[in-house]
Amino acid sequence: MSHIFKGLSAFPITPCNAGGALDTDCLQDLIRRLRGAEVDSIGLLGSTGTYAYLDRDTRHQATKAAAAVKGATPLIVGVGAIRTDQAVTLARDAAAAGADGLLLAPVSYTPLTEDEAYAHFIAVAEATDLPLCIYNNPSTTHFTFSHRLLHRLAVHPQIAAVKMPLPAQVTPAEDLARLRDLLPQDFVIGYSGDWGCGETLLAGADAFFTALGGTLPQTFVNLARMAMAGDKDATAALEARLAPLMQLCKDNGSLRLAYALTDRLGLGEAVLPRPLLPMNDDAMTRLDRWLAETSDLAC
């Protein structure tokens, strides 16, 4: 059941107005756009989908709306919450609304111990019969998974995949080799951090979880296909053209950039949840320049 996490998983924004009300039509258009580009899975309500800012009802509505138009594309739904009872409820909601898999980050306020994170993940994994992907994203959760904890979780029959951050100290190939050695044979190992898409897939990662690919799905599908086929030259050539966009992503965060792209491509009128603010004018000018010079990639 781990296959649903393999390949390119694209994370759309969850378009809402300033008050936080979901724009269902816009979300369904974004889902159809992902399906049309033939992404391997849809990562609804990830960090890019602002799950942490949305209440239970909005998350349930978004999942139902996406499930209604996703077609055969697997729908992975983020169910992270600060309380275990809330995350369990969200997992059951997602299953009832048509999710094919779950994504769980160790959302925290008081820093979690390893045993606390373990019990939290097991409780959510066992709340439904869907496969679960560990969302390892220290830049937002500030929780660091030890190799020991990853192994403890990965041997659970319903925990099928991990979404890793780009390694800071070693190459993706080295990081992947260590994880392959540690984790069960059919466990899906994927990465996120859009500027590492080519490198991690060339290194043999099973999956890549893309934030910007939620808005530019065709470009990221093309990039992923080149890298998964081992075509280093084509991957490098495409990444060179994406470099200004990747720099904007590093400078502003993929979330703010995804909203700016949504606006500039006319995909909807989504408003970031305050306190988050749009990219500043300088960043928008840089984005507009890239879009003008590279319009064939804005898809």
Add this chain to the structure above:
Amino acid sequence: MSHIFKGLSAFPITPCNAGGALDTDCLQDLIRRLRGAEVDSIGLLGSTGTYAYLDRDTRHQATKAAAAVKGATPLIVGVGAIRTDQAVTLARDAAAAGADGLLLAPVSYTPLTEDEAYAHFIAVAEATDLPLCIYNNPSTTHFTFSHRLLHRLAVHPQIAAVKMPLPAQVTPAEDLARLRDLLPQDFVIGYSGDWGCGETLLAGADAFFTALGGTLPQTFVNLARMAMAGDKDATAALEARLAPLMQLCKDNGSLRLAYALTDRLGLGEAVLPRPLLPMNDDAMTRLDRWLAETSDLAC
């Protein structure tokens, strides 16, 4: 109006059952205990009060219950939330329920820019006519206030105080001197991190915000009075007797220790919000030993 933040502010837990339902009677007993010890203010719904884990209704109930029994002791209420609109609503709720001041932490998921944090604080400060204390707690919020941002906020007429973490690179006296130089003259500068209570107050801090003092108010009032009077020897002698407790606090977090103390002192049957778990058996044994040897401080 900044005087309400001065002196020793004690932060009680918010006693709830496993499902998250408030135990109003227990909370009111804890508030009466703080009042009886003559703390200078009550810090309701701080990190020790698990505000980040409680919904709006529970936070409103807790504030009303505390306000009903607080007497003349100023009631400071934490109104942190991940969305600005939620924090504004919580601030209005707190004012309506009888709070005397507000405490606001920059709760985040997507890391905040300085401008985002600034706009968030101003929106909440202007939502009521209560004075507001900046809750600068990088260990839970992972947001770091620059001196520039602290200054921008401190000049706002309703932002009256800051709760600082213990400085890591300089002494409390050096940190305090820098902040005094930076911030308006009547701005209240306080610290938290219980093992720094004596040192920061001896250095001349205006306030100390204590987590364990929410459960051991008389001991922390005694400590604070000694330090505020400049009595280094008495402060050092009391801190030496508290050292095993402070080490447990560093090792387990003040929140888990406050729940363990609540249990051992028979103050209530409060359950930590999962995923948070009680201290382990080894830590409980250490706590029991300290309580047996130092029973006169367990008050």
